[in-house]
Structures are given as C-alpha cells and as structure tokens.
Amino acid sequence: MTRHIFRRIIQSIPTIFGVTILSYLIMTAAPGGPAALLTFGNIDDENNIQRQQIEERYGLNDPWIMQYVTWVAGNDWQVWKNRTIINEDGEEELVFRHTTQGVIRGDFGESFRQRRPALDIILERVPATLELGIASLLVALLVGIPIGIVAAIWHGGIFDNTSRILAVVGNAIPNFWFGLMLILFVGVFLDQPWARGNRCDLSANSRTGCGSVPIYQRMEYLLLPTFVLAYGGIANFSRFMRTSMLDTVSSDFIRTAYAKGLRNRTVWWRHAARNSLIPIATFLGPAIVGVIGGSAITEAIFTWPGLGRVFVESISSRDYPVVMASVLIASLLTVVGYIISDILYAVFDPRIRF
Amino acid sequence: MKQFSKLLLLGMIVAALVAIVVPVGAQDVPAGEGGTIIESNIGDDPATFNPIIGNDTVSDAVSSWMYPNIIALDDVTLVEAPGAPGGLAESWEYDETGTVLTLHIRQDMFWSDGEQITADDYIWAYNAIKSGQTTSPRTAQLYQLDDGTVTDGTIHSITKIDDFTIEVVLGTVDRDEEGNPITDDDGNLVLLPNCAALSDLNSIAVVPEHIYAAAFGMDYAGMDADPYFVPEGENGLATFGVFTDPFIEFGVQVSLLANQDYIDAISGQVTPGEWLMQNVEDQTVEYERFLAGDFTTIGVSADNQNALRADGSFQTIEYPSNGYTYMGFNLADPSNPQPGRDEDGNLVDQGIHPIFGDLLVRQAIAHAIDVRSIIGSRPDGDNPATGILEGNGYLIATHNHPGLSSTDDELADAGVEPYAFDLELAASLLEEAGWVDIDDDGIRECQGCLYATEVDASFEGSEFEFELLTNAGNNIREATGETIRAQLAEIGIVVDFQAIEFGTLVDELVGQEFDAIIIGWRLGLPFNAGAKGLFGVGADIPGSGFNFTSYQNADYERLVDEGDALAGCDPDARDALYVQTQIALWEDLPYVWLFATNTMIAAQPDLAGWDPLPYNTQWNIDAWSTSD
Numbered sequence: 014m015t016r017h018i019f020r021r022i023i024q025s026i027p028t029i030f031g032v033t034i035l036s037y038l039i040m041t042a043a044p045g046g047p048a049a050l051l052t053f054g055n056i057d058d059e060n061n062i063q064r065q066q067i068e069e070r071y072g073l074n075d076p077w078i079m080q081y082v083t084w085v086a087g088n089d090w091q092v093w094k095n096r097t098i099i100n101e102d103g104e105e106e107l108v109f110r111h112t113t114q115g116v117i118r119g120d121f122g123e124s125f126r127q128r129r130p131a132l133d134i135i136l137e138r139v140p141a142t143l144e145l146g147i148a149s150l151l152v153a154l155l156v157g158i159p160i161g162i163v164a165a166i167w168h169g170g171i172f173d174n175t176s177r178i179l180a181v182v183g184n185a186i187p188n189f190w191f192g193l194m195l196i197l198f199v200g201v202f203l204d205q206p207w208a209r210g211n212r213c214d215l216s217a218n219s220r221t222g223c224g225s226v227p228i229y230q231r232m233e234y235l236l237l238p239t240f241v242l243a244y245g246g247i248a249n250f251s252r253f254m255r256t257s258m259l260d261t262v263s264s265d266f267i268r269t270a271y272a273k274g275l276r277n278r279t280v281w282w283r284h285a286a287r288n289s290l291i292p293i294a295t296f297l298g299p300a301i302v303g304v305i306g307g308s309a310i311t312e313a314i315f316t317w318p319g320l321g322r323v324f325v326e327s328i329s330s331r332d333y334p335v336v337m338a339s340v341l342i343a344s345l346l347t348v349v350g351y352i353i354s355d356i357l358y359a360v361f362d363p364r365i366r367f
Numbered sequence: 368m369k370q371f372s373k374l375l376l377l378g379m380i381v382a383a384l385v386a387i388v389v390p391v392g393a394q395d396v397p398a399g400e401g402g403t404i405i406e407s408n409i410g411d412d413p414a415t416f417n418p419i420i421g422n423d424t425v426s427d428a429v430s431s432w433m434y435p436n437i438i439a440l441d442d443v444t445l446v447e448a449p450g451a452p453g454g455l456a457e458s459w460e461y462d463e464t465g466t467v468l469t470l471h472i473r474q475d476m477f478w479s480d481g482e483q484i485t486a487d488d489y490i491w492a493y494n495a496i497k498s499g500q501t502t503s504p505r506t507a508q509l510y511q512l513d514d515g516t517v518t519d520g521t522i523h524s525i526t527k528i529d530d531f532t533i534e535v536v537l538g539t540v541d542r543d544e545e546g547n548p549i550t551d552d553d554g555n556l557v558l559l560p561n562c563a564a565l566s567d568l569n570s571i572a573v574v575p576e577h578i579y580a581a582a583f584g585m586d587y588a589g590m591d592a593d594p595y596f597v598p599e600g601e602n603g604l605a606t607f608g609v610f611t612d613p614f615i616e617f618g619v620q621v622s623l624l625a626n627q628d629y630i631d632a633i634s635g636q637v638t639p640g641e642w643l644m645q646n647v648e649d650q651t652v653e654y655e656r657f658l659a660g661d662f663t664t665i666g667v668s669a670d671n672q673n674a675l676r677a678d679g680s681f682q683t684i685e686y687p688s689n690g691y692t693y694m695g696f697n698l699a700d701p702s703n704p705q706p707g708r709d710e711d712g713n714l715v716d717q718g719i720h721p722i723f724g725d726l727l728v729r730q731a732i733a734h735a736i737d738v739r740s741i742i743g744s745r746p747d748g749d750n751p752a753t754g755i756l757e758g759n760g761y762l763i764a765t766h767n768h769p770g771l772s773s774t775d776d777e778l779a780d781a782g783v784e785p786y787a788f789d790l791e792l793a794a795s796l797l798e799e800a801g802w803v804d805i806d807d808d809g810i811r812e813c814q815g816c817l818y819a820t821e822v823d824a825s826f827e828g829s830e831f832e833f834e835l836l837t838n839a840g841n842n843i844r845e846a847t848g849e850t851i852r853a854q855l856a857e858i859g860i861v862v863d864f865q866a867i868e869f870g871t872l873v874d875e876l877v878g879q880e881f882d883a884i885i886i887g888w889r890l891g892l893p894f895n896a897g898a899k900g901l902f903g904v905g906a907d908i909p910g911s912g913f914n915f916t917s918y919q920n921a922d923y924e925r926l927v928d929e930g931d932a933l934a935g936c937d938p939d940a941r942d943a944l945y946v947q948t949q950i951a952l953w954e955d956l957p958y959v960w961l962f963a964t965n966t967m968i969a970a971q972p973d974l975a976g977w978d979p980l981p982y983n984t985q986w987n988i989d990a991w992s993t994s995d
Contacts (some may be wrong), residue, residue: 045870049911051422053873054888055504062518063422063504064911070502111591127414128502128594137617196652201659209656210647215620216403219643222616313648318618326411331870 014359018352025348034081036340040333041077047125047331048073070111071125084122084337087115116341122334131334134323135342140224141212142319145308148239150300153246161254162286168259176251183248192241192314199237207233210316238315242308246300253296257289291361298354302347399625401638401992404663407647413621415594416613418572419492422504429621432610432642435476436569437489442986445892447565452631455484455573465560465934466538472531478575478605479628485530491576493525500588508567521564537564539932546712562936563895574598575605609989610642620645634990638976663974663993667967669759669843673745673752675969682970686981687761687769690889692844693958694851696723697881699917704879707907707919714904717917721826722833723883725817727800729956733786735793735858738762741850742962755846759965765953766901768894769963781949785960794858802831804859811859832861833882836875839866844885847961879909879917892982896945897927902952918957923948
C-alpha cells in the first residue's frame, strides 16, 4: 500500500505540472486582461499610465510562456528585467521589477487585486472552507447512506418512493435559489440573524474575527449553508447506496448468509451494507474535492469567506496568481482525494491489493 | 408644601412632553456610545488602507475616514472650499500666470498621536507617487515621474515653502502646431492655466510623514508590500478623521473605531462607537438583510425603490444618480482599430463604421428608442409600476451630471432635449441615409448608404444588422438591451444583443472592435464637464483608452481646452464654453444617452441624527446614533 501511494504521488507530479500549464495557457488566452480590468473607468488617466505601470510591474506584456516560467521559477534571476532610474542625487539607480521566487520556491506570487501574497489569500480562507466542506460532507454521508440502505431494504415501498422523489427534487433545485429562499424564510421572515449568512455574529466579533470564536459557539451559523451544500450530496449518495445495496443483495454470498440462518438485520447491515460501500468509496475522493471546490455559489450566497468564493472572484478579476494558486491547490486536493479513494477501497474490500 | 407638589407635578408633565416631542436625533448621546454604523459592501475587500496606493472605491471608502484631504469639498456644493472640515487648505491664491498656486494650510490640525499636521505630510505622499516606485494610480495627475516618464498630468511640482505653506505649479503644457511642448528661454515648459487642475490636488493623500518616513524611508515600493499598513508610532495611531484603528477580517468585514480626537466633527463629537463595512453577495441579499435590520444604510436599487417607498417605515433620501446609462457607437472602422493620433500628434484617418459612421443613422436610432417606456412609471393606485426602472429614472440628453444640471448649481443646462421617440422620423432618416427594405422582408438593406458610396461598393445590399453588447449580471442593462433590440426591430433593424462577462466586455470595448454597447459612467464629484477622457482624441487608444467610440471633433477639443484654461477660471464663463461642448456631443451622438437612475439611500428608522445631503449622505456621520 505504502509503495502504491508513493508511486501515485510520483505519478501525480507530471499531471499537476500539465494541469498548471494548461490552466495558465487558458487563463492568459481569455479575453480581458487584469490591467484593463483594474484600470477600467479611471478616465482621468488619459494616457493610461496606470495600466502601463501594472503591466510593467507584473510582466503582463510578456509572452504567456515567459509569464508561466516566471510563475514557476520566479524572476529574481531575470536580470534583463531590471531598469535604471535617476535618483534624487542625480545618480543612476537600479530598480527591480516586482520580484517573485516562483512556486517551486514556495512563492505563489502577489495578487494583482489585493497586492498580497496569493498563498496568504488562499490559506486564510481554508479554515472556513474546511468547516463548511467537512460539515456538509459528513451530513451528506451520514444522512444519504442510511437513507439509501433503508430504501433498498424496503424497495418499492413508501420510504423508497418518497426518498426517490426527494432525491430528484434535491438534484433539481438549484442551490443558489434554495439558499436565497432559506435566507428569506428563516433569516428575514422568521427573523433569525444567524440565518442571513456569515460565520458568526459579525458585530460582536468585529475586532477579532469569526475564526477566533470556537465552532461550537456558532454552530447555528453553519446550519443553513451546510444543508444547502449537503442536500445534493444526500440525494446522490442515497441513490448510489440504494442501487449498490440492491446489487449486493442479489449476490451469492448474501444468499449464503441467509442460508446460514443469520438474522435479516445482520445480513443487511453487516454484510450487504459494508460491501455496498465499496463503490461509494470511489466517489468519496472526488466528492471531497467537489465539496471544497464546488461550494463557490453557496459561499457567495451566505457570505461565507471560503476558497470557492475567492476562486470565482479571482477569475472574474483575472487575478492570475490567485487563480493559479487555487488551481494548484485544487489539483493537489484531487490527487489526495483519489489516493484516499484507493485507501478506502482497500479498507472496505480486504480482497483488494495494490 | 401643596404649592411645591403642584410645581413638581407640572415639572414632570413638562419633562414628559419634552421627552415625547423632542426628536430622537436631538437627544444627547455620549461620544462613542451611538452604537455601530453598519454598511454593506457588494464587492471585494479593500485592497489597502493606504490612501497613496489605493486604487478602488472600497479602499477609498475606508481610508477616507482616516486621512484628511489637502482641500476639502463644501458639503452642499461639492466643490473645493477653503477651510471646509477635513481639509488642510484654509486659503489659496494663484499668481498672475494662473499656473502657480500657493496653499495656506491650517495650523490647528493634529494627528491623533499629537503630532501637528504640516506641509511635510503632503509632500511625502507627493514624493512617493512621483518616484514611480509604487502602484499608485495617482501618477496620472502628475506631469512627469522621477524616472523621466511623462505622464502628462496637470501637476508639475509641489514644493514646501514653510510648514504651513505649499507652492504648486500646475497647468497644461502649451504645445506648438505639431504637438511639441513649447519652452521658454530658460528651457522651462510654458504652461497654460488649467481650471480643473485644482481637483487633481486631492488625488495626493495627506499622511503622517513622521510615521510613514520612519516605516518606509525612501523605499516607497515598500508600501505595496505592506498594503494594510496602519500608521502607529510610540504615541499611538496617527490618523485624522471620524474613524480610526482599522481591523479587517478578509472576505467578511472591515471595522473602524470612533476617533474622539477628531476636531472637525460636525457635531463636536464622534457619537457612533464603530463603523463596519460588511461584505454581501448581491443587491438581493443586501436589500433583504437591510429590511431585517442588518445594515444601517444602503443604496436601494431601482427595482426595490417603489416597495420601500410604499413601506414608509424607513428614512430615505432620493436624488438623480451622478451617473448615466448610455448606448455607445463605434464610429470608426471596427476591423482596423487605430489611435486617434499618430506618434507625431497628427489626427489619424480611422475609417468609418459601416453603419454608425453615418450621423443620420445614429439620429434615427436615437429617435427609435423609447426611453420613456424603459424608465416607465411608478405604481399609482391600482395601476402597477411599468418599465424597467419602474419610474425610478430620469431622461438625460447628453454627458452631464443629471443632478447638478437639474439644480443648475454647477453646470448650466445645455438647453437640449433628449431625442424624441418618433418611429416615423426614425424611418425617414434611415431612408435618407440609404437604408431601405428592398425585399420587403421587414429588414432594411443598404441601398446607397454612406459606407457603400464612400468606402466599399460591395457593401450595397447588406442588411442593417449589428451586435449590441452589455455586461451580464446587470439586470437593468440586460433588460434595456432586450427592449432596444425589440424597439429597433420595429424599424427594420436587426440587433444581435448579447450580455457577456465583464472582463470580456472590457476587452471588446477598449479593443474598439465592437459595434455598439450599453454601459454606464459614474461621474466624479466635483464634476468635470470637459470629459476629454471620454471624448477627447488623446483618449482614443485601442487597447486602453476610454474614448472607445473614436469620437473626433476639433471644436469640442478647442472648447474644452478653452474652458479648462480660461484666465481667472470664472465659473460662468467656463460654463458657457462647456455648454457648447455638451451641444456638440448631443448633435454628434457618439452615445445615445438613455437615463440616469434615481438614487435612493435608505436608513433604519432608529438611526438618529441622519440628515443626508444629495450626493453626500454621510457628511454628518459623526452625529449618527443607533439604538443597538
């Protein structure tokens, strides 16, 4: 297993490298550059000096491949990028363009928009995303899988049909609409301040931040966004689990279990359910990534300061360093997610050997 | 004793009546105990707290509470006023050339750490910007940077005369016919007065030099590496404004605390204890949260104004927006975008747009759009609201500040009316322009249109079809585009209307490859009526300039230049010139000016001391208090 994981990690390096090249190419080829967006509307700047300065500072006029090389390896070694100015004493002075050391040395660059290290922007959003992501994944699994099992046990019955209808509804309702409706109903009509978005009571924590409040003291703020993010997962996991269970119960070993005289409950929950989890494990890795990366809309609606929101905002503003940092982290999470899938696969099915 | 009891009873009744009758706002709330003012922020976090490098409205909104201006604006007229609260300059005078300005600054202003505010605090920020080492957008206001880059702004130098006197050389460089700068016998540039240049001085911040210099020295670029720098020294924070001591939780909110050392407070004290600006996703959530009491004040979008007005339980102020929405035409050949001037300063022949190169066509479109129906009407009794703006908008005729022109405070009314909705006139103009429905299919074709007769004969027979763009996500613009598409179809014009992502739209726009666009401008205050940044040839630069319609009119340029450089800067005489520029724009129609929305600012019922002025609703924020 250890060897397999190590091999998978090594194999993932060129994959991640390829993802970053493609991402950079697509991103820079997209219409509307960051300098144009940052300076749009500054009509006093008739000669577009500001735009030129931004382009110069961040090397935005370089060919995309050169920009990519700078992103990977930095520009502190690119001596040709420096320029000279005349200082106060009339002497020539060497001025360095904004320097970066490149991702291979841990420098993800500086956000064009916020002028802070892109990695800082990403990392400060991770706790909020993990809070919401883990909570919603747990809810989706802990609610969805039992529903699937029960629906399979009484397949064709009222519970099965009801859960099927709810699953279809759950998949059909867009979460941006559902989120807004919940805010409107619970937050506005029922006048519950915790249901109007945010991670905590903002006014009470305006000088410390929500991160300083222990999560158990602000659980109510997690309720709605977690539910909005989880209900699609509940619908999917319940249907997958039901199908998997029905598939498993028609297997020979289940018939053998019955033949041995085991109780129904033991057969269903100990033998069938455990084996039915194997295909679910395959979904789990990507689901982890999906929950983290796919929560942008929910985060936006509930003003949840997470990664998804940053990712979307940085794409809209063409903030290349933040976009690339997000892509890189998402790629790493994907790799980690699939490795977790492999591990879970082996845990659920001892027959599997890597 | 009986007498005393009667008097006591009478006194109590009077006291009770006074308590009931005197408005909440007049009650005495101790300094700092007026609760928290919470505003919404539909946008990103502030990129910086440093006013020197601030480049976005959110950053400006935060830093404006903490730093003074060199010249403050009058709260009502919003023009530069000597000695106005929050400004250093108590008086100023020009020399006889009109290009050397001497500013005398107040001697009663101190940073919150006790250090006196002097000329050094302005000069340091000027030097930082002039160094060109920072990402400050204010370089555009300077003529030249330290590295020799000519940025062609109006400020040529700022010099400290003494601690409380500053000399500024400012103006427009005089140029010969070939566009080369004219110099005097000593080799100095010859400057012409620029009446609009005074406003540029406020682009340079006033910061506590004793803290900034200690923190950054001459490494001005260091400010970019520390965008959330807060000036704090041994004696505490050094700010000057209603609020201070910023704290940011990224993606969530910014908090500022009341600054009780602020001597320019309108009410003599800072009543609220804290100011919060909380991030919110969009106007829908913002509005609902305001109704629920989460925000103290908000700007109400046009589609919610009627409901809030009918509700009647909130405090509101309404006035025409200081911005407008327009339909802009590409007047030049979109297949070969070129700058307005070549490297030698000569005008470039940019060709003409196949459709919009003809003024008659632009006039026809202006007459074919029913702007009144787009604006619509407010609900009246049983009659529901109509139109996209549901009556919450104003017709405008040209590039002008709709609020100021309506009150005639700042810019004289140009005396022109919006083009009247008249389909018959529009149709006849199109036929005069050589656009007729030859095959009777409901779509007009070129039959002797300008482009076919003067540029490319093969264009003859082409259908009248063009692409109209706007930014996706702006519901009003999207609905306006759909309406215009439908209205122009009635006179045989095919409009391919598309709402696209904003970044892509900007690329199309500044690339000058578009046909027509619906977008808007928010006009700055004080209002610069000249607007060469939008209509001047110098701003016609494919890839970056904002004269993306490629409008060229020598008379317009001359009038603006005359207005900007008028000796003595007499407001009435300048207005007379700018009125002519407005008329030129109205006649030439680079844009069809559509509407200005109605601005409604709403405040919670319990907000006391709220006394908003149009365009300046927060002028007395130091007197506000909430019951929270």
